Amino acid sequence: MISTQAWKDARLVWDYHQMHHTAKACSVAVGLGSHDLSVATTAVEAYQAGLVPLIVFTGANSPTTRARFPEGEAVAYQKHALALGVPSDALLVEPNATNTGQNITYSRRLLEGAGVNVSSVLLVSKPYEQRRAYATARKLWSGVEIICASAPMEFPEYVDSIGDGRLVVDMLVGALQRLMIYPQQGFMIEQEVPEDVMAAYQRLCHAGFTSRLVPAEVR
Template sequence: MISTQAWDDARHLWDYHQMGHTLRPCSVAIGLGSHDLGVADTAVDLYNRGLAPLLVFTGATSPTTRELMPRGEAIHYRERALELGVPSSAVLVEPQARNTGENIRFSKAVLETAGIPVSSVLLISKPYEERRAYATARKLWPEVEILSASTPMTLGEYVDSIGDAHKVIDMLVGALQRLLIYPEQGFMISQPVPDDVIQAYARLCNEGFTSRLLATDQPSGTRP
């Protein structure tokens, strides 16, 4: 049973992980590979709304997607986009990336090889990965404007779609930890983390929502 306090803390992290950007037309939309085909659906929606003339899907496989997407995350995303009516000429695939940094670096290389000029990017991820994706892209691709996007949904709706509340909260906690420790490791830009978010994160760690945490000497709930 998940306590009322844990749900409140999870909502604090959920809200913080989303950037709340106002979307506008960009040079390209990049969908970051994951277990969630909703990323591809959102990319198609943005394409149909005229917010990007080109889609790039990036991602190989991982232990969590190998069975669900045996041909690779980017390939399955592309197939989904074509199924939804996007012409193949409007979709590029980057099938090698295995983490967020590689998603950005490899997608950038694909676009450069294709000779496509990029001044702005709609970066599409799972809802709780918006801030992490944004911070990574700003570090690795500072010369372009980055707008974060994801499928609009509440924490409750996302939990229902996954079917495992504990797993979702674990993922929220793991994503927050990376925002705390990755900047000093050079993987992303640093961003302010409000005290109430830090406190919510620490309580969730103490409650045992730790399966997605990385090993670190840093005490739970402290800033990097």
């Protein structure tokens, strides 16, 4: 049973993870691989709205996606986009990345190899991964404008889509922890964490929402 306070704290962390960017025309959309096909759908919608002329899907597999997407996350996204009517020449697939840093680095390398001039990127992720994706891209792909996007879902709707409230809160907590520790490891730029968000994070940790934390940080 998740307490009222924990739900309140989780909503606060959820909101912090989203960058609240306004979608705009970009050189390319990059869809970050995951278990969630809404990432691919959001990238397709941007293409169909004329915001991007090209989509890169990036991602291999993780333990949570191997059974669902045996050919890999990026390939599954590509097939989804083709089924939604995107022409094959508007899609590039990067099938090897296994983390966000590799998603960015390998996509950048793929586009450079294809001779695509990139000045701005519509970076498409799960809703609670926006800030992490942004901070990583700003570190590893300097010189381009990063606009974050994801499926327009409110927190309760996302919880319902996953079907496991505790897992969602654990993921929110884990993503926030990484925002705080990864800059020191050179993986992303620093992001200021407001005091109320930090307090919510600490309460959620003490309440036991720790399954997605890096082990050294569990307390």
